[in-house]
Amino acid sequence: MAMTTIKGPAIFLAQYAGDKAPFNSLDSICAWASKLGFKGVQMPSWDGRLFDLKKAAESKSYCDDMKATAAKHGIQVTELSTHLQGQLVAVHPAYDEAFDGFADPKVRGNPKARQEWAVDQLMLAAKASKNMGLTEHATFSGALAWPYFYPWPQRPAGLVETAFDELAKRWKPILDAFDNVGVNVCYEVHPGEDLHDGVTFEMFLERVKNHPRCTILFDPSHFVLQALDYLEYIDIYHERIKMFHVKDAELNPNGRSGVYGGYQKWVDRAGRFRSTGDGQVNFRAIFSKFAQYGFQGWAVLEWECCIKDAEEGAREGAVFIRDHIIRVTEKAFDDFASSGADLEANRRMLGIR
Secondary structure, three states: OOOOOOEEEEEEOOOOOOOOOOOOOHHHHHHHHHHHOOOEEEEEOOOOOOOOHHHHHHOHHHHHHHHHHHHOOOOEEEEEEEHHHHHOOOEOHHHHHHHHOOOOHHHOOOHHHHHHHHHHHHHHHHHHHHHHOOOEEEEOOOEOOHHHOOOOOOOOOOHHHHHHHHHHHHHHHHHHHHHHOOOEEEEEOOOOOOOOOHHHHHHHHHHOOOOOOEEEEEOOHHHHOOOOOHHHHHHHHOOOEEEEEEOEEEEOOOOOOOOOHHHOOHHHOOEEEEOOOOOOOOHHHHHHHHHHOOOOOEEEEOOOOOOOOHHHHHHHHHHHHHHHOOOOOOOOOOHHHOOOOOHHHHHHHOOOO
16 A cells, blocks of 8 residues: 555635635635635535535536636635535434424425435535546435434334434435446544444445445544544544544543533533644544555545634644645655665575575
8 A cells, every 4th residue: 555645735615604705705715715825625515605516517617617716726626515415315303303404495394305305415416526526525424323322211123223224225326326426425424423433334334235435534523522542443444534624622521521511512511622733633643644544635624613713723724734744755764774686685594495
């Protein structure tokens, strides 16, 4: 496996898009990102202020225009995201009202129509990704079993298995559509999704028959909040990790609150997201592992923090990522002491006659 230098810095635009300049058009937000030192932007496909998903799926010339607008500022579109639509591929009834706002107003209040709309959005995203010349796509898996993640009351036998069977059934045609256009579906492994750790990803992967397009968006912040070893996660799943969100977090449990948070607001929770560099994530080790394993994707800042200002987080984040990217070596550090290659000498040294 050849080592590679990770691409970046890039920034996920979902937390920044808004109605005021410079966040209300692709041109102005790319100019803003470029001035901060970003080289790429990850595009939220649901935000019409920046991107028209349907138009992108139908028109390569529209996509070429979007790429040209970004390139004018030295920016690449790194990936499209359907986090909100992916969430709606599978929604437990307990969350119907909470997630209805993610959908087109025409399908709200109608779970069946909402799911069909979500699937259609993913199908459009596959075509749009191809037209944009992209190879990865970011999304959520949705969740049917999440309300039962804690085994009390005792779960009926087969409940979780049935949920994952159904989840795989819903996603298989979508994965096939992405396979047809040569794009990986990168599920952000995230609490609130049925795919929220390694075990659940494996359960899903098995049910989609190890689908080649079933891959991972790695975000260490979600593992800090679960007290999960995010470095070993890379060791185990690096072949399936195709995207990387640079997002920080901290977990400071105490005598009153721990991983579950006590229903508190974010700033008061033991586990909370922090601006990049302000939390506990060992990014030096993460970037080293990605260089070691030949990760070919982008380092994408996803800013979420309950304390720091968003624009300050972006400014600091661009520098943080730039300073953590490892330019991989093209030669061995001890090449100076090489004695050259000599098969006969090697055989003599080993006592082989």
